[in-house]
Amino acid sequence: MSDAKKVKFSLDGKEAESHQGVNLVQAIEENGTHVPTLCWSPGIEPCLGTCRVCTVKVNGRETAACALKIEEGMKIECDTDDLKDLRKGILELLFVEGNHFCPGCEKSGDCELQGMGYRFGMTHPRFPYRFSHYELDYRGVHLLLERNRCIHCKRCTELFSDDQGRKVFSFVGKGKDTRVEMNLDLEAKMPIHKCREAASLCPTGAIILKGQGFDRPVGTRRFDNPPDKGSKNG
Amino acid sequence: MDRATELAGIVQKFKSDRTRLIDILWAAQEREGFVSHFDLEELGRLLKLSVPALREVMSFYHFFRDQPSGRFQIYLDTSMIAEMNGLSEIRDEFERQLGVKVGQTSPDGQFGLFETSCIGMSDQAPAVLINLVPFTQLNRQKVNLIVHRLRQGVELKDLVHEFGLGDAQNANSSVHSMVRNNLKKPGSFMLASVVPGAGLKKSLAHSADEVIDTVTASGLRGRGGAGFPTGKKWAACRSFQAPKRYVVCNADEGEPGTFKDRLLLTEYPALVIEGMAIAAHALGAREGIIYLRAEYKYLEAHLQQEIERFRKHLSFEFDLRIQLGAGAYVCGEESALLESMEGKRGEPRLRPPFPVEVGYLGMPTVVNNVETFALVTQIFNQGVGTFRNFGTPRSPGVRLLSVSGDVAHPGIYEIPWGIKIGDVLSMVGAQNPLMIQVGGPSGIAINANDVNREISYEDLPTGGSFMVFSKDRDLFAILSNFMTFFVNESCGNCTPCRAGNVALRELLRRFIGGHARSEDLGHIDSWASIVKRGSRCGLGGSSPNVLTTVKAAFPDLFVNAIKPGADSLFFDFNEKAATADYDRTIREMK
Ligand SMILES: Cc1cc2nc3c(=O)[nH]c(=O)nc-3n(C[C@H](O)[C@H](O)[C@H](O)COP(=O)(O)O)c2cc1C
Ligand code: SF4
Ligand code: SF4
Ligand code: FES
Numbered sequence: 001m002s003d004a005k006k007v008k009f010s011l012d013g014k015e016a017e018s019h020q021g022v023n024l025v026q027a028i029e030e031n032g033t034h035v036p037t038l039c040w041s042p043g044i045e046p047c048l049g050t051c052r053v054c055t056v057k058v059n060g061r062e063t064a065a066c067a068l069k070i071e072e073g074m075k076i077e078c079d080t081d082d083l084k085d086l087r088k089g090i091l092e093l094l095f096v097e098g099n100h101f102c103p104g105c106e107k108s109g110d111c112e113l114q115g116m117g118y119r120f121g122m123t124h125p126r127f128p129y130r131f132s133h134y135e136l137d138y139r140g141v142h143l144l145l146e147r148n149r150c151i152h153c154k155r156c157t158e159l160f161s162d163d164q165g166r167k168v169f170s171f172v173g174k175g176k177d178t179r180v181e182m183n184l185d186l187e188a189k190m191p192i193h194k195c196r197e198a199a200s201l202c203p204t205g206a207i208i209l210k211g212q213g214f215d216r217p218v219g220t221r222r223f224d225n226p227p228d229k230g231s232k233n234g
Numbered sequence: 235m236d237r238a239t240e241l242a243g244i245v246q247k248f249k250s251d252r253t254r255l256i257d258i259l260w261a262a263q264e265r266e267g268f269v270s271h272f273d274l275e276e277l278g279r280l281l282k283l284s285v286p287a288l289r290e291v292m293s294f295y296h297f298f299r300d301q302p303s304g305r306f307q308i309y310l311d312t313s314m315i316a317e318m319n320g321l322s323e324i325r326d327e328f329e330r331q332l333g334v335k336v337g338q339t340s341p342d343g344q345f346g347l348f349e350t351s352c353i354g355m356s357d358q359a360p361a362v363l364i365n366l367v368p369f370t371q372l373n374r375q376k377v378n379l380i381v382h383r384l385r386q387g388v389e390l391k392d393l394v395h396e397f398g399l400g401d402a403q404n405a406n407s408s409v410h411s412m413v414r415n416n417l418k419k420p421g422s423f424m425l426a427s428v429v430p431g432a433g434l435k436k437s438l439a440h441s442a443d444e445v446i447d448t449v450t451a452s453g454l455r456g457r458g459g460a461g462f463p464t465g466k467k468w469a470a471c472r473s474f475q476a477p478k479r480y481v482v483c484n485a486d487e488g489e490p491g492t493f494k495d496r497l498l499l500t501e502y503p504a505l506v507i508e509g510m511a512i513a514a515h516a517l518g519a520r521e522g523i524i525y526l527r528a529e530y531k532y533l534e535a536h537l538q539q540e541i542e543r544f545r546k547h548l549s550f551e552f553d554l555r556i557q558l559g560a561g562a563y564v565c566g567e568e569s570a571l572l573e574s575m576e577g578k579r580g581e582p583r584l585r586p587p588f589p590v591e592v593g594y595l596g597m598p599t600v601v602n603n604v605e606t607f608a609l610v611t612q613i614f615n616q617g618v619g620t621f622r623n624f625g626t627p628r629s630p631g632v633r634l635l636s637v638s639g640d641v642a643h644p645g646i647y648e649i650p651w652g653i654k655i656g657d658v659l660s661m662v663g664a665q666n667p668l669m670i671q672v673g674g675p676s677g678i679a680i681n682a683n684d685v686n687r688e689i690s691y692e693d694l695p696t697g698g699s700f701m702v703f704s705k706d707r708d709l710f711a712i713l714s715n716f717m718t719f720f721v722n723e724s725c726g727n728c729t730p731c732r733a734g735n736v737a738l739r740e741l742l743r744r745f746i747g748g749h750a751r752s753e754d755l756g757h758i759d760s761w762a763s764i765v766k767r768g769s770r771c772g773l774g775g776s777s778p779n780v781l782t783t784v785k786a787a788f789p790d791l792f793v794n795a796i797k798p799g800a801d802s803l804f805f806d807f808n809e810k811a812a813t814a815d816y817d818r819t820i821r822e823m824k
Binding site: 050051094096126130151154170172173174 | 286586722723726727734768769
């Protein structure tokens with residue numbers, strides 16, 4: 001990025017700097033402010049823009065940070081109480097929409113959703129729990145599809161394909177009834193490294209490797225330790 | 235012909251082009267009324283798509299079915315206006331006559347009974363679609379007759395005849411429908427009679443840039459709801475270099491209570507087609523597409539005929555085709571519409587880039603509403619000055635209003651922007667009005683006492699829907715219907731709208747059920763704000779308005795719904811109420 005043009009922008013009223021073409025999330029983080037993300041993470045291209053937990057204000061309007069590139073003169077607000085509460089509200093919506101019983105989940109400690117809940121200091125959701133019915137699909141050879149934990153981020157449906165480039169995961173239905181599906185024929189033929197890739201692509205515990213889990217001591221998992229003091233909570 | 239050969243023919247007709255998937259699925263569904271697993275496997279093989287990938291698209295749309303769903307597929311319009319005009323009776327009558335519940339298909343495979351959102355017949359509600367043929371102004375007797383006749387083997391076409399054809403072009407063989415235009419006030423501008431092709435001819439005497447300048451000078455703003463300046467949109471599209479540009483007409487008209495595009499497409503299609511041709515000239519586009527909602531399929535043949543008829547006025551290459559939708563309100567959102575036209579789920583795109591830069595098949599595309607194109611034609615016919623004689627400085631010109639609800643004369647009215655609410659109410663014969671929903675559920679609710687407010691971008695913008703509710707109506711029932719509409723029509727792509735509208739509906743149900751606490755008053759606004767500000771497109775961006783604007787217009791409504799003592803801990807568990815229907819439930823289970 002060093003050869004890209006420098007751009008100046010304002011971040012929460014302070015001057016900030018990055019380079020032309022840098023994703024807004026990264027540009028903000030380069031300047032010391034954390035932006036939470038669930039459907040996006042560095043390297044994800046094209047951006048999915050589904051979860052909306054990265055919502056910031058650009059030139060006075062709310063928008064998903066992950067879907068934009070930084071431009072000269074942008075006026076960005078990110079670390080305000082109002083926006084932090086907005087993002088927390090969106091996160092809480094995900095928690096009430098699915099059924100997330102973290103203590104019994106194989107992904108506990110490594111789950112991006114759970115990690116974010118801790119980071120936001122979320123003790124309970126402001127919205128009523130839905131207790132929606134989700135079918136669990138255990139028919140896969142290697143993979144378990146635990147729809148109770150799906151946040152409909154589309155990582156698996158849009159970004160994952162098997163060794164021959166075929167789509168393995170898809171959605172059916174629409175709106176609140178959207179459900180993720182797994183192509184069982186293709187899954188059965190997938191080598192274990194591809195299955196592992198699918199499971200780790202999923203930010204939550206919705207795609208799980210069968211016969212594994214609960215194998216690492218608490219304290220050593222990805223989100224067991226609080227984030228660095230240096231970066232502020234989103 | 236065996237089925238595989240038939241399907242191969244369908245795919246071939248669309249040149250194995252996956253972006254025509256919606257058309258392919260419609261064609262595949264035609265024979266049996268559903269697309270079977272066998273069909274999907276065949277189509278998948280031919281199109282090099284997996285069955286799940288096909289299901290992903292197909293399951294997005296109301297009208298595609300993957301199970302046997304009846305030779306006659308009946309869709310009840312569940313809009314609020316239908317509810318007020320006897321929806322529950324006709325639903326009940328259909329269920330009794332057919333022996334099925336909504337969502338089911340009769341065992342003999344003859345009838346399927348389903349529900350769908352507003353079908354654009356709020357001026358003649360309650361209405362249903364039977365195999366996409368509208369039957370309007372129904373009551374128990376008529377439902378009885380419909381079922382009886384269809385059982386006798388009478389064809390839908392003949393049944394429509396028996397019920398009586400509608401007025402004007404509705405009675406034309408190319409439409410052959412019982413729909414009535416209900417044009418109550420034609421006005422003097424938009425529907426003024428003109429020589430077909432004259433506006434286009436005038437525009438062709440000018441360069442593309444001059445045409446765009448004229449549209450800009452007219453101050454015309456898009457009539458689809460957002461009110462974006464049309465000239466600015468065209469200029470932006472033209473500024474992007476590309477091998478092709480497209481002109482798209484948005485005829486999805488899905489906002490509940492809107493039916494004015496129905497009139498334009500029935501009686502004045504040439505105005506719309508001509509406006510598209512003027513746009514094509516301005517943009518250097520050679521192809522145009524009309525995205526017609528499936529609910530208006532009965533107008534497809536008519537529109538096709540009008541397209542052919544208009545060709546003689548075209549002195550340049552301009553191919554126009556109709557793309558049929560398949561039932562999804564969100565497809566009216568312009569980027570979702572483009573996705574749908576490309577044979578995908580109708581989920582809105584991330585913007586930027588906007589369609590004027592990256593639109594249909596990646597090319598710069600202008601999407602305008604039906605009425606916007608009709609007005610372009612009239613602006614070239616009658617001149618910018620005449621157009622600007624109407625309206626206000628920021629809202630120049632006239633527009634069509636679709637009026638429904640508790641009024642003596644539901645129907646379509648041409649109004650100048652800036653007209654006072656009080657004047658509209660007396661013009662349409664409002665009956666004891668309490669609330670007006672301006673711009674449909676996505677719009678703004680106002681108290682009918684606010685007679686001095688005006689319809690304009692300065693005050694109350696509207697995409698054309700104007701629903702009047704009298705003092706006899708239960709505002710909570712209206713809110714409930716609207717919130718359910720949004721829950722059903724959210725595409726599900728983004729969290730705030732997909733999950734947030736459900737949460738807002740739950741909140742509303744607290745008030746309706748008497749479980750609300752005083753802090754829930756604040757939740758209405760704070761939860762609404764999360765959905766509004768966090769959502770990806772205008773659906774979630776405006777759906778909470780129904781709650782917040784009704785609350786602002788009728789603050790007592792919510793306050794009075796909070797029961798005294800509701801703030802104590804276990805207030806909402808009432809043992810008697812909870813067990814009241816115990817005996818009945820046990821009886822029914824036996
Ligand atoms: C959920 C949603 C539904 C919409 N439905 C329609 C529609 O049915 N017809 C329409 O013309 N515009 C509709 N719009 C607006 C379009 O996105 C777009 O602004 C419009 O077609 C542009 O045309 P105009 O500038 O001529 O109004 C809808 C927008 C949203 C967010
Ligand atoms: S299964 Fe996982 S990756 Fe796929 S949509 Fe759900 S949460 Fe996202
Ligand atoms: S706001 Fe609603 S309709 Fe629009 S993208 Fe999000 S889920 Fe889909
Ligand atoms: S991380 Fe930006 S929308 Fe999900």
